[in-house]
Amino acid sequence: MSRSTHVWCPRCGNHGGMSMTKSTGVRVGVVPIAVLAFFAAGCGSERPGTETPAGSPSRAAAVEPSRPGAPKRQVDFPCPGETSGPTPSASAGPTGPAGPPADHYAENHGFKDPIQLHGQRRCEGIAAVKRVKNALEPLRVRKSIDLESARRALASLGYPATGVEVTKVEPGVSFLINASPLCIEGKVNPHFVEADAFGGYPDGTGCEPPRGGH
Known part of the structure; x- marks a missing residue:
């Protein structure tokens, strides 16, 4: 709303004058719109309670989809009757600076390393080793160890004769049992009984180690 005011001007004469228009009104709606714009700028797209705490992974990082075709990792856990938990596997990454090229014997003969057991299969291997040791312990105590007595002791555990191989190794006997998917050797x-379970060899057939080299 505007109001016109007449102001006398000496230089303009009695009949001169200068008109001034004084605005006394207020533009309606200018301030409310500015206020609304201010509050709208301060409001984000996040709703209360959805803020990500500091140091926490984002939703995209927390849910990692499994890759198709990726092998399922088996987790080791304490087995029944095991006095100590599973030994953690060593890290496969390099721990020091790269040195000069070394002998490739270990790399070329790695296919001869037995496959380690993990998960439930590891527990089955521990149980099988215990049964084998208990069956052979009487032979050690009596010091009556030969191929036939060792074969009979292992056959009493239910292993087929075709799956048991015994070899004379003074002063005792060595053995290899093919109880697929387990192997026990x-x-x-007269001094001790030892046995170990594994899952075959990477390039082997059954429980026999592969021959040759890469």
Whole structure:
């Protein structure tokens, strides 16, 4: 709303004058719109309670989709009757600066390393080793160790004769049991009984180690 005011001007004469228009009104709606724009700028797209705490992974990082075709990793856990938990595997990454090229014997003969057991299969291997040791312990105590007595002791556990291989190794006997998917090998002599379970070889057939090299 405007109001016109007449102001006398000496230089303009009695009849001169200068008109001034004084605005006394207020533009309606200018301030409310500015206020609304201010509050709108301060409001984000996040709703209360959805803020990501500091140091926490984002939703995209927390949910990592499994890659198709990726092998399922088996987790080791304490087995029944095991006095100590599973030994953590060593890291496969390099721990020091790269040195000069070394002998490739280990790399070329790695296919001869037995496959380690993990998960439930590891527990089955521990149980099988315990049964084998218990069956061979009487032979060690009596010091009556030969191929036939060792074969009979292992056959009493239910292993087929075709899956048991015994070899004379003074002063005792070594053995290899093919109980697929488990393999059990060891030896018995007057001093001790040892046995170990594994899952075959990367390039082997059954429980027999592969021959040759890469």
